[in-house]
Amino acid sequence: MARVYNFSAGPATLPVEVLEKAQADLLDWQGTGMSVMEMSHRGDAFVSIAEKATQDLRKLLNVPEGYSVLFLQGGAAGQFAGVPLNLMGSSQKADYIINGSWGKKAVKEAGKYGDAQVAANSAVDGAFTDVPARADWQLRDDAAYVHYTPNETIEGIEYPDVPDTGNVPLVGDWSSAFLSKPIDVSKYGVIYAGAQKNAGPAGVTMVIVRDDLMGNPQSGVPMVLDYKKQADADSMLNTPPCFAWYMAGLTFEWILANGGLEGMAERNQRKADKLYGFIDSSDFYSNPVAPQARSRMNVPFLLANDELNKTFLAQADEAGLCTLKGHRSVGGMRASIYNAMPEEGVDALIDFMRGFEKANG
Amino acid sequence: MARVYNFSAGPATLPVEVLEKAQADLLDWQGTGMSVMEMSHRGDAFVSIAEKATQDLRKLLNVPEGYSVLFLQGGAAGQFAGVPLNLMGSSQKADYIINGSWGKKAVKEAGKYGDAQVAANSAVDGAFTDVPARADWQLRDDAAYVHYTPNETIEGIEYPDVPDTGNVPLVGDWSSAFLSKPIDVSKYGVIYAGAQKNAGPAGVTMVIVRDDLMGNPQSGVPMVLDYKKQADADSMLNTPPCFAWYMAGLTFEWILANGGLEGMAERNQRKADKLYGFIDSSDFYSNPVAPQARSRMNVPFLLANDELNKTFLAQADEAGLCTLKGHRSVGGMRASIYNAMPEEGVDALIDFMRGFEKANG
Numbered sequence: 001m002a003r004v005y006n007f008s009a010g011p012a013t014l015p016v017e018v019l020e021k022a023q024a025d026l027l028d029w030q031g032t033g034m035s036v037m038e039m040s041h042r043g044d045a046f047v048s049i050a051e052k053a054t055q056d057l058r059k060l061l062n063v064p065e066g067y068s069v070l071f072l073q074g075g076a077a078g079q080f081a082g083v084p085l086n087l088m089g090s091s092q093k094a095d096y097i098i099n100g101s102w103g104k105k106a107v108k109e110a111g112k113y114g115d116a117q118v119a120a121n122s123a124v125d126g127a128f129t130d131v132p133a134r135a136d137w138q139l140r141d142d143a144a145y146v147h148y149t150p151n152e153t154i155e156g157i158e159y160p161d162v163p164d165t166g167n168v169p170l171v172g173d174w175s176s177a178f179l180s181k182p183i184d185v186s187k188y189g190v191i192y193a194g195a196q197k198n199a200g201p202a203g204v205t206m207v208i209v210r211d212d213l214m215g216n217p218q219s220g221v222p223m224v225l226d227y228k229k230q231a232d233a234d235s236m237l238n239t240p241p242c243f244a245w246y247m248a249g250l251t252f253e254w255i256l257a258n259g260g261l262e263g264m265a266e267r268n269q270r271k272a273d274k275l276y277g278f279i280d281s282s283d284f285y286s287n288p289v290a291p292q293a294r295s296r297m298n299v300p301f302l303l304a305n306d307e308l309n310k311t312f313l314a315q316a317d318e319a320g321l322c323t324l325k326g327h328r329s330v331g332g333m334r335a336s337i338y339n340a341m342p343e344e345g346v347d348a349l350i351d352f353m354r355g356f357e358k359a360n361g
Numbered sequence: 362m363a364r365v366y367n368f369s370a371g372p373a374t375l376p377v378e379v380l381e382k383a384q385a386d387l388l389d390w391q392g393t394g395m396s397v398m399e400m401s402h403r404g405d406a407f408v409s410i411a412e413k414a415t416q417d418l419r420k421l422l423n424v425p426e427g428y429s430v431l432f433l434q435g436g437a438a439g440q441f442a443g444v445p446l447n448l449m450g451s452s453q454k455a456d457y458i459i460n461g462s463w464g465k466k467a468v469k470e471a472g473k474y475g476d477a478q479v480a481a482n483s484a485v486d487g488a489f490t491d492v493p494a495r496a497d498w499q500l501r502d503d504a505a506y507v508h509y510t511p512n513e514t515i516e517g518i519e520y521p522d523v524p525d526t527g528n529v530p531l532v533g534d535w536s537s538a539f540l541s542k543p544i545d546v547s548k549y550g551v552i553y554a555g556a557q558k559n560a561g562p563a564g565v566t567m568v569i570v571r572d573d574l575m576g577n578p579q580s581g582v583p584m585v586l587d588y589k590k591q592a593d594a595d596s597m598l599n600t601p602p603c604f605a606w607y608m609a610g611l612t613f614e615w616i617l618a619n620g621g622l623e624g625m626a627e628r629n630q631r632k633a634d635k636l637y638g639f640i641d642s643s644d645f646y647s648n649p650v651a652p653q654a655r656s657r658m659n660v661p662f663l664l665a666n667d668e669l670n671k672t673f674l675a676q677a678d679e680a681g682l683c684t685l686k687g688h689r690s691v692g693g694m695r696a697s698i699y700n701a702m703p704e705e706g707v708d709a710l711i712d713f714m715r716g717f718e719k720a721n722g
Contacts, residue, residue, distance in 0.1 A: 004394035203602030222442030241564030
């Protein structure tokens, strides 16, 4: 079968150039006679791969001095514990802003380690269709940090800008919007992200942390989640997820070669505008999210008639438009259109949706 | 360059057939039109990969009913925390047997979560050359578990058999000997192992746990390390390290196709006997470990003249015999001869060593 357009929310489609490069080098990376998967993580070859990836990520995000960049295991869900374990500090308080499913999980996990308070929650009857208005955030001055989710993958809700939390460090779970546009890292205490959306395959998690926030973890922090120890060891306190790190590095190179984050942002906005524009122009498809909070990455949509869902998915699949089923908690469809989804994929999806509406609307 | 013989202690050489299969399917796994790295972990394709790998691992190890098999992130070092967090239970006591570097790290980490006692330690002047005699183990009847390291990767020390700890569950960090020979799983409470020795690439960690030991973790256990929660979610509480899991699955298939663990054990013993036999027959090379505790996986050896180390490594590298440098804490050389190291690789190493001795001895 030819390659399909894969709208999976994550793990997600990767740039075909990245996969081709990995394929070519799979048994012999650059004349070393071994696969990246077989290299000692302490050897010169892998260290050069890891350092290049780290430098490229710093370049992409323009990471300022005074921040460390870590490549860890455990996913963003691992950081739901990692953040409070490292940052809650002496006040043992943290404020969480909730605008979707992942934020809810994050605050629940943080509650194991201290007083994690929901400072704002945009749920209405359990459903999320917007971010909480900034005026409604009940922040505490003595909180160790404020945590929010810039893009909620399941509900398709994205913040249009970075909230200002004054002197309290801001922590963002950037997983599903990471590297989709420029980020002003200096506004954050911690940025973390699982790679498997815009930044590589599952299995590696990036954490960008302001150095002054490290070094005072709770006593029960597992060593693999200890930011300071990992920073001091260049993320190799133990064997890192070498191949996932390498694939992330190839993805960073691809982004740099394709206009950097400005290029990604421009293209992602265009793809999202096209798809939302089509949905809004139709009476058959709908998206419930407030326009100013619509995700450029994850576009959930409903059919006018729920009973057509299965037919829609089957016919889309046949047309090479795959993994469009919405999350069970939201229903309907979801098209994730990350960096690596070409504009042609979005065009093909819209064409298909138009045809399906014509036949069934 | 042609493929080399790679004696890395981990990440380590993989079966070439496994790499070739992964390479062939890298952009399109079995006609799905996508890479394994791009698949939703909830989709039918990846679920079938994960289930097959799990079943094959159960088959290889003959895992009895009443044990769960988990595929987690964070490495064995993550389990240094995972084990006490899940198992220390009401007594808050655990006994650790120390016969090398990894056991020392494990007991240090466990000390964060309760009374982790060194019950035996075979170090003499800080160096390990044997396992502690069973008669010297100071075990406590009310310990929640006894932890030991069946194979110490750095010192090259391996237990010839499984210690009997009576009613106290036995926990083994099997990382560097996992799948190198049959294991009687029923003698264990928990077996855990990073994949990157005999079982795949770095980035996935297997945990085999007796079901009655799960479900009573410490309150601070990160959800990603919670055995019961992960078991209930088929190791997909969050996005798993999909590609590493898949590669581990291909490796299990390769082991099954090559005689299973009996076949591995037979071949590994023959390789080790050859190499130790040559070292013992030479006045130029030496291995300090007590013969009954010599590792079949990791063979450290010293040259009679330390000053020749660099020359040895450079010439070996030129001969396509790579990653032979010993760990800095031990010095000298180390040849790791895991499942995927062909017997021809060991033969080539011995030939090279013989020639080097002739030229320099």
